[in-house]
Amino acid sequence: MSAEPAAVVEAVRQLVGRVPDPELPMLTIADLGVLRAVSVDPDGHVEVTITPTYSGCPAMDAIRADVEAVLADRGYSDVTVRTALAPAWTTDWITEAGRRALAEHGIAPPGAAAARPAHRGPVPIRLGRPEPVRCPRCGSPDTREVSRFGSTACQALRACNACAEPFAHVKAL
């Protein structure tokens, strides 16, 4: 291969990073933080590491196939797509561009995941109202949770009290 290794890796990263998420297709897997690492051996072997958003995310098989397909189109046939569980995915990895794309498509982006600490030991059960989520249509913070669980593992269903818009919200994780 004639290109510098770093340039090759960057080219592969750009290529793979543009693969859309099958369930939130306005986001690429790079925007979503699902793409974790790309490496290319001197002999041309490509290794791509992805991580699931949720343990049971059914999109992983599709993402793996899409990554392999996009690389095969550009002549990379010796490819391994690896799945890593650690460190665990967090919504904090969704890029600013990804957050804007979500909002533009009517999906409220997540707040900071740090609000849900993962430390060891007792954690009080939250029975009160969660932090406000703004309506992606009118921007009002006066919205309510319809269901904590939505059309994909990572989304909740909400509705706006100000403009009555029903919308999805990517939950902080």
Place this chain on the structure above:
Amino acid sequence: MSEREGAQRERGATTAVRPEGRGLDSREERGMTDLVLYTLYLADDALVLAQRLGEWAARAPELEEDVALANIGLDLLGQARPLLAYAGEVEGAGRGEDDLAYLREERDFRNCLLVEQPNGDFAATVVRQLYFSTYQLGLYRALAGSADPTLAAVAAKAAKEVDYHRDHAAGWTVRLGDGTAESHGRMQRAVEALWPYTGELFEADDVLRRLVAAGIAVDPAELRVDWDREVGAVLAEATLDRPEPGWQHTGGRRGVHTEQLGYLLAELQYLHRLHPGARW
């Protein structure tokens, strides 16, 4: 071997219910080390409860709950898969996640008895979720610090999901417990009916004791205090009476189950056994 066990083996052999090399007595031949067994405790809890929650699909009291319970089940299935794969890998006998999920018999399942209990009415499902997710959250948070990197990785990821499961169960417990006379009564009956299945969650056996000493497993007794306080707080908020300590069921970790598990496995395993190796 007792007379009864001998008779059971004999029956198994003559009716070919238990194929050669499979079953309780061949555990050691199959490399069932402590780590394999403990991983199966964790995996089977998640797998069996995922199957139970899947039974609610298209049958929950409202559409949002259909979606919620299916999502929670999907999270649990997602936790069970890497755990089953890991158990197979450590066992080293060439069994993968599908072999362990679809081709083990009832006595080889290591889940606690609580998760195999039937869905009952929505109140019973909510209470089962409250008891189990509170336990599983404490367990996974602690297991994230395990000396075993695979178990630690699965647990660290899953803890964040189970946090939502517990919130869901706690919210419904309060809403229904502190609701109408009908919903309160159903919740109180469920709280009492499932209480005798909670003691088993905190029992330690030799497998656990050895793995706790090695820094791999979480000492279940350590989880008890937090569980009691957290479940107690939710029940109090829900105006539900907490049952008195009493007699508790046990046996799941040894493969001795209630009659409910066999029916669940029949449904879970039917397709795979009818069409071995079937894929989507």
